[in-house]
Amino acid sequence: MLHMQFFAWLGTGLVLMLVLLWLIVASKTLVGAYRGNLFVSPCIASLGR
């Protein structure tokens, strides 16, 4: 009985934390994708052009 409340509360808290993190990471990704600076492929960086 206690377990259920504990896990349900904690799980809900973790989901809220996830929502916040997702909003932060998604918005930063959107900005980076629009500018283009997130498109970096380190495996061809050393090859030169």
Added chain:
Amino acid sequence: MSENKFAAIARGARPFSALSSPREVIRQFTPNWFAATMGTGILALALAQLPFAIPGVHRVAEALWLFNIGLFVLFSVLYAGRWILFFDEAKQIFDHSIVSMFFGTIPMGLATIINGFIVFGLPRWGVGVIPLAEALWWLDVAMALACGVLIPFMMFTRQAHSIDHMTAVWLLPVVAAEVVAASGGLLAPHLTDASAQFMMLITSYVLWAYSVPVALSVLVILLLRMALHKLPHENMAASSWLSLGPISTGALGMLLMGADAPAIFAAQGMASIGVVAQGLGLISGILFWGLGLWWMLLAIFITLRYAKEGIPFNLGWWGYTFPLGVYALVTLKLGARCCTCSSLPGWALVWC
């Protein structure tokens, strides 16, 4: 000067201003992007799992799932485009000690979409979605099996690694199989044919074991690496959360595979085994949850330490989302599983 500044701002406002040409989006596309489909997919699934009804949340979760399908298709087209247009550059990935690990994010991103077919697709479109989900799952099995063994093989044969440059990204290729296993546990009871259910469940147990013990042994190396060489470079700060991923997914897999094991085993004349599998699922789910608690607390402390110096943004930040999301899902699953609603006092019934 101010005119230059204005021109710079105007240039900055154009899409892809940091790239020499829009073609670079394809030329520089890496599988890291699929980590965004993992993070978005797990958020949709976690929102749908919340134990109490907030109006509109299910709709938001469903919209996120649909959006995530769009993302996955877009990324697949871009990455396929890179292999077609820039084959010689694209194949360099197999020699790169970090980027190649992210192959694992492709089957894991797809797994969140497959789970969504059960959580959102089934209520919306009916049982017609099940054959599609089943086909996608077997495709996912093939991808997870391949990257789980081929990427480590390449680590051992052609890539340069060292213990001080090792991070939790080593987990990514091997963890994919257990993510697909958890997905199979969710999907299996919805198949119409009893023997197909049984085959999917057994395959899922195999995938779990193909992955979890290997991931746990990578974590042993990670402990030694962090004790000897301290925390990784701040560019890899988010990798401290990756360790929570396989532990939580291991728990979720055992819970999901065990949940419907009694019926699936009983249909094969092995009712007693199915009951054991269910009990094993709950007990090992709780045990892995406890191990996950240790890693999560550690990851929080490590992140706070990095945050003092500032953590530069990169796509690795998506590593913060998926492990936390799976851990949240397991926590909610345990909450729903530990007790039955009838054993609760009246005021707590809102949870049911």
